[in-house]
Amino acid sequence: MIEKLLEDPSLTNRLLELTNIKASSLESFIHTNKETLNLSTILRIIEELFPSLQHELMNEYILSLNPNKKLARFCLEYLNTTRQDDVLDQHLKILLNSKSSINREWATIYLLDRKQTTREFSNSEVISLLHNTRVHTLEMKLYSKMIAAYCHFEDHLLQEIYDAIHPLEPKLKKIKDPYIKESYTARFGLIMTPISLHFEHQNDLLRYSQMVFKCSGQKALKCMTHIQLGNSYLISHYDNALFHFKKALELSDHIREVQIKRSLNFLDNYWGKQPKHLNHESSAPKDIHEIAFFHIQQGEPLKAIAMLQTIKWEILSKSEKAFHLYFKGLALNDRNCLIESVRYFKEGDMMHYKNIPLIALRNMGEDETIIEALK
Numbered sequence: 456m457i458e459k460l461l462e463d464p465s466l467t468n469r470l471l472e473l474t475n476i477k478a479s480s481l482e483s484f485i486h487t488n489k490e491t492l493n494l495s496t497i498l499r500i501i502e503e504l505f506p507s508l509q510h511e512l513m514n515e516y517i518l519s520l521n522p523n524k525k526l527a528r529f530c531l532e533y534l535n536t537t538r539q540d541d542v543l544d545q546h547l548k549i550l551l552n553s554k555s556s557i558n559r560e561w562a563t564i565y566l567l568d569r570k571q572t573t574r575e576f577s578n579s580e581v582i583s584l585l586h587n588t589r590v591h592t593l594e595m596k597l598y599s600k601m602i603a604a605y606c607h608f609e610d611h612l613l614q615e616i617y618d619a620i621h622p623l624e625p626k627l628k629k630i631k632d633p634y635i636k637e638s639y640t641a642r643f644g645l646i647m648t649p650i651s652l653h654f655e656h657q658n659d660l661l662r663y664s665q666m667v668f669k670c671s672g673q674k675a676l677k678c679m680t681h682i683q684l685g686n687s688y689l690i691s692h693y694d695n696a697l698f699h700f701k702k703a704l705e706l707s708d709h710i711r712e713v714q715i716k717r718s719l720n721f722l723d724n725y726w727g728k729q730p731k732h733l734n735h736e737s738s739a740p741k742d743i744h745e746i747a748f749f750h751i752q753q754g755e756p757l758k759a760i761a762m763l764q765t766i767k768w769e770i771l772s773k774s775e776k777a778f779h780l781y782f783k784g785l786a787l788n789d790r791n792c793l794i795e796s797v798r799y800f801k802e803g804d805m806m807h808y809k810n811i812p813l814i815a816l817r818n819m820g821e822d823e824t825i826i827e828a829l830k
Contacts, residue, residue, distance in 0.1 A: 466504070469503070470500055470503060470504075474492075474496045474499050474500060476492065476496060480492060484497075484500075490520065490521065490524055490526045493526075493529075493632060493633060493634065494526060494529045494530065494533065494632070494634040494635075495633045495634040495637070495671070497513075497516075498513070498533075498634070498671070498672065499671075501513060502672075510537060510539060513530075513533065513537075513539075514534075514539055514542040517530045517533070517534065517542065517546060518542065518545060518546065518549075522549045522550055522552070522553045522554075522555075522558060523553050523554045523555045523558065524555070524558075525557075525558075525632075527546075527549075527550060527553070527558060528550060528555075528557065528558045528561040528562070529632055529634055529635055530546065531543070531546065531547070531550070531561055531562065531565045532634070532635055532638050532639075533634070534546060535565060535568065535569075536638060536672075536673055536675065536676065537672075537675075538675065538708075540569075543565075543569065544569070547562050547565060547566050547569065550562035551563070551566070557591075557592055560590055560591065560592060560595055561592070561594070561595060563588060564585075564588070564590065564595045564598055564599055564602070565598075567581055567584055567585060567588070567602060568581075568598075568602045568605075571602065571605065571606060578606035578607075578609055578610065579606075581602065581603075581606055582603050582606050582607075585599050585602060585603055593626065593629060593630065594630060594635055594639070597623055597626060597627065597630075597639060598639065600619055600620060600623060601620070601639070601642055601643070601646065603619065604616045604619060604620050604646050605646075607619075608646075608649075611803060611804035613649075613650055613653050613654075613804055616646065616650060617647075617650050617654075620643065620646050620647065620650075621647070623643060624643065627639055627640050627643060637669075637670050637671065638670065638673065640666050640670065641666060641667045641669075641670035641673050641676050642676070643663075643666060644663040644664060644665070644666025644667040644680070645663075645667050645676050645679060645680055647659070647663040647666075648660055648663045648664050648667070648680055648683045648684075649683050651663055652683055652686060652687050652807050653804065653805075653806050653807060654806070655806065655807055657687065660683070660684070660687055661684075664680045664683070664684055667680040668680065674706045675706075675708070675711075677702075677706050678703045678706035678707050678708075678711055679703075679711070681699045681700070681702040681703035681706065682699070682700070682703045682711070682714070682715060682718065684699040685697075685698075685699035685700040685703060685715075685718060685722075686718065686807070687807070689718075689721070689722060689725065690725060690810060690811055690814065693722065693726045693728075696722050697719075697722065700715055700718055700719050700722065703715050704716075704719075716732035716734075717732070717741050717742065717745060719731065719732055720732050720733055720745040720748075720749075721745060721748065724745060724748040724749055724751075724752050725748075725811075727752055730745065730749055733745055733746055733749060740766050740770070740771055740775050740779070741775065741778075743762055743763070743765060743766055744763075744766075744775070744778055744779065744782055746762055747759040747760075747762040747763050747782050747786070748782055748785075750762065750786075751782065751785050751786050756785075756786040756787070759782065759785075759786040760783070760786050760787070763779065763782060763783055763786070766779065772803070773799050773802050773803035774799070774800070774803045774805055774808075776799045777796050777797075777799035777800040777803060777805065777808065777812075778796070780792045780793070780795045780796035780799060780812075781793065781796040781811055781812045781815065784796060784812065784815065785815060788819065790816060790819060790821060793812040793815050793816050793819075794812075794816070794829065796811075796812035797809045797812050797813060797829050800812070809829075809830070813826055813829060813830065816829075
């Protein structure tokens, strides 16, 4: 960094304007005490000077920090959200032995989150441990509830998540560190976005998504939010859905990329357009479903049924069964399959998606009274 600033002295003024800090604070950060700036400011400086080396430089910097000071614990959030897992594991071990009780508290809660992510602990074990772990800081009280929400998502307990998470919004404003406040607000928005989609609260969906988009960085959180927004427009507005799925694709890693391309396939199939990402080599039910849907839209129901018959029913999740029955109902023009599709969407807590077979039933001429009863 010193070399960079010596090469181009104008960079110093640019950094001062960008970060709104005093020249003495920047000089102190560069030459003496590495912990004089907050994490948000440090990230802005590194992004400005070394955008392609951010993770590498931050990882090295974080492992050099004093484990007893507050900046060390704030960096847990950076490592977690940027998926720097190896360095996160190292940093957790260091902070668990910190002289600071607050740092040890943060490390304890982030370790539980890590073990839930790696499946070392089941969701029920994590929730039980969170319940039995006493925390004193505002941040870890909030983060503990968010971790519990992540666990409940997998069990489709969306009403329970809403009841626990919704009251946290005013408490987020009390967090003092700007980086943690911004990141936890983005996490809150990300949790509330799919819940709003589930309950079909479009205005809330847009408001909570903005909490994520206003956050600096956080590509992974923004990617997932664009996916949720794309899903919200899936059957109502092709261009809006396409915009958000493309934005998500720009921000995605490989795992999310596969998910987004499947969503793009469904979007194109649903609106009668040519899907661009069909995977004819895959044996995954979701990919086979999209090929079957393509055949249906091409007026080839027998080919679609042949594709669907290659899938073993017993291996499907509730959401996959819901889509399977939807495609089968379309191919066979079978109202009973579509009605069963609605039931499986409800059982899988995918209330927004139940509208897909309901629209198909309406197009078949189903009695409106029955459709209302199925909602």
